[in-house]
Amino acid sequence: MQAEIITIGDEILIGQIIDTNSAWIAQQLNAIGIQIKQVTSVADHPADIIVALTLASGRADILLITGGLGPTKDDVTKQTLAVYFDCDLRRDSKVLAHVESIFQRSQRPMLEINRRQADVLDKSEVLFNEVGTAPGMWVMHKEKPYIVMPGVPFEMKHIMTERVIPRLRQLEGRMPxxxxxxxxxxxxxxxxxxxxxxxxxxxxxxxxxxxxxxxxxxxxxxxxxxxxxxxxxxxxxxxxxxxxxxxxxxxxxxEDTSLEIVIRDFMQQRGLLLATAESCTGGNIAKLITALPGSSSMFEGSAVTYSNNMKMKLLDVKQETLDSHGAVSEETVREMALGAQRNFQVDYAIAVSGIAGPDGGTPEKPVGLVWIAVAGKNGVVTRDYLFGHDRAINIERSSAAALFMLWQLLNAEQGKHHRSI
CATH class of the missing domain: 3.30.70.2860 (Alpha-Beta Plaits)
Known part of the structure; x- marks a missing residue:
């Protein structure tokens, strides 16, 4: 059994918002044995929506449609679907009462445009939306279910979880x-x-x-x-x-995880502490780690030492090291890592210094050159990398390389450990 997801909205096509709905829906459907045949994004134009529906109906067994169910003129999904299904709209009394109660609770005046939220396709079964004003709809058309939901993510997820998934589980033809x-x-x-x-x-x-x-x-x-x-x-x-x-x-x-999660769990289990000393990555490594719940149990802090002065002041990098070898060098990142380890009083410390670009390089030290050091219990490991000219990608690659070096050192000093499900 195969499904197609159709997301409707100009805001998706112009990149104003990212379509997270499709990814979430696909995960839920895969979990119950329904494969995604295609994901289609279409503008708020009736003719384009009808073309998308027609094409999807020829290749999928189930169609899921999100977006365009609001009360304003640019929300054209319901009217377009009424044309596609050759049916009228009716005002659902239960949905209307729900919408009215929302406006009463917020003490806001209710306009006719708001009452239109209760208009549903005459051929549809209402998928009630307790957390919003736009109901979902289930339409059987030519023996195929068309599932229509609002584009607001938390409303769509509520309808999918409470109304749609239980019903899809009853369909025959699903393959594990x-x-x-x-x-x-x-x-x-x-x-x-x-x-x-x-x-x-x-x-x-x-x-x-x-x-x-x-x-x-x-x-x-x-x-x-x-x-x-x-x-x-x-x-x-x-x-x-x-x-x-x-x-x-x-x-x-x-398992499907991330390197920073693997490191967090490894260090938590062993009571180990980490700090970072970052220059060209600008705190990105610390950001990756502190975005994780529970990271406070293993992460002490970070020093973003962009200038040479801050490298000396916060990390005890020697003036003669900077004068002789420069900020982007093995000698400097080694002292940065040891300084962070000492000053933060941690077991492990990462240090990164490089030329992220797109300019600032020299023949001897080109754009994309990055030195990384990781200080551990038994010493310091260092390595240089030569990435490209894209600043954002260089920061991402440097962060990933630094975390992998930390992981290798953790394994070398603490013993092999792999997560398994």
Missing amino acids: LWHHTMLTGGIGESFLAEKIADIEAALPHHIHLAYLPKPGIVRLRLTATGDDLETLKTETQTIANQLKNRIGEHFLAD
Whole structure:
């Protein structure tokens, strides 16, 4: 059974907002054995919406539509659907009472335009929306369900969770689907593919491998379809174990997670503390870590020492080190890491200094050159990287590289540890 998601709104097409609804809906449908055939975004234009519906109806068994259910003139979804389904709109008394109660509670005057929120497709079953004014609708058209929901994420999620998913679970034709994701680091996508080529080539026809790369990290996702979910889980775990053994030191976790989460959990479990000393990354490494719940148990703080003066003042970098070797050097990041470790009184410290770009480089130290040091219990490891000219990407790659170096040192000093599900 396959579904198509259609998101309606000019704001999506011009990049004013990011379509997070489709990703969330896809996750929920995959979990109950409904595959996504396609995701389509369309403007608030009736003709475009009808074309999208017509094309989707030819390739999907279920259509889910979000957006354009508001009361203003630019919200044209209901009127367009009435044309597509060749039906009228009716004002639903239960929805109207709900909308009126919302305005009464907020002591706001209710206009006719607000009452129109209670207008639903005559052919539809109302999917009641307790958390908003725009109801969802379920329409059976040519033996296919069309599920219409508001575009406001928390309203859509409420309707999906309370009204749609329980009903979809009752549909016949759903095939068990299982995703098993692994995390790898410190190896490029092409090198990783070459390393596991024979395992991938031997996969059975009902299991597929996907590569999901980002700077410094590649996720591997095994997707299996079949008749029995438990059998699929067992099969993918067996293959995951083969991949884990082949990948070796580049294997990070046997689940869909992030490197910063793996590090947080590792350090929490061992009572270890971390600090960062950042120059070209501008605090990005600290941001990645402190975005995680519970990071306060293992992260002490960060010094963003952009100037040489702050490197000396906060991290005890020597003036002669900067004069002799410069800010972007192995000697400087080593002293930065040791200074952070000492001054923050932590077990481990990361230091990064580089030329993020797009200018500021020299023939000897080009744009994209980054030095990273990690201080641990038994010493300091350092490494230089040469990235590209894009500033944002250089910061992201530097952060990922620094975290992977920390992970390697943690394993070397604390003993191997891998997460598994």
